[in-house]
Amino acid sequence: MSLEKHDLIHEMPESKEAIHNLKTSDNHFAKMFDEYHDVDHAVHRIETGAENTSDDHLENLKKQRLNLKDQLTAMVREYEGAAAS
Template sequence: MPLEKHDLIHEMPESKDAIHALKTGNHHFAKLFDEYHEVDHSVHRIETGAENAGDEDLENLKKQRLHLKDQLSAMIREYES
């Protein structure tokens, strides 16, 4: 079973326009978006075996990714309302 990346556009396709608007118009959102992308990329590399890390490190990265996604999702919902 192939492992999926969890980039925000694929996670929230219905909010593609809002994500684009926030990325270009909100510096804080853009910074969090970039951080989310970097953490997601690291998780994907570990899960595919391209990079080695301990289970605890992987879990910490996944928690960080979830926390960032929660923040970004809240900003998207606020923008869309």
């Protein structure tokens, strides 16, 4: 079991500038970014034993985190593609 936090900057260090720009200019991205951070923090607290929950709840949080990450990653890639053209 990985006890590593999965913050988006750590997951996508090459896109740090794009993430920052999107957080400051796109309210939808900023809201999803904050939600991703909250879910990641909750997963990390459960995995480190700071909080207890059912396995089903933990799995649902991980699925939610992955879904948010996929959406955020797509938004970052689209932003970077637009910036490159």
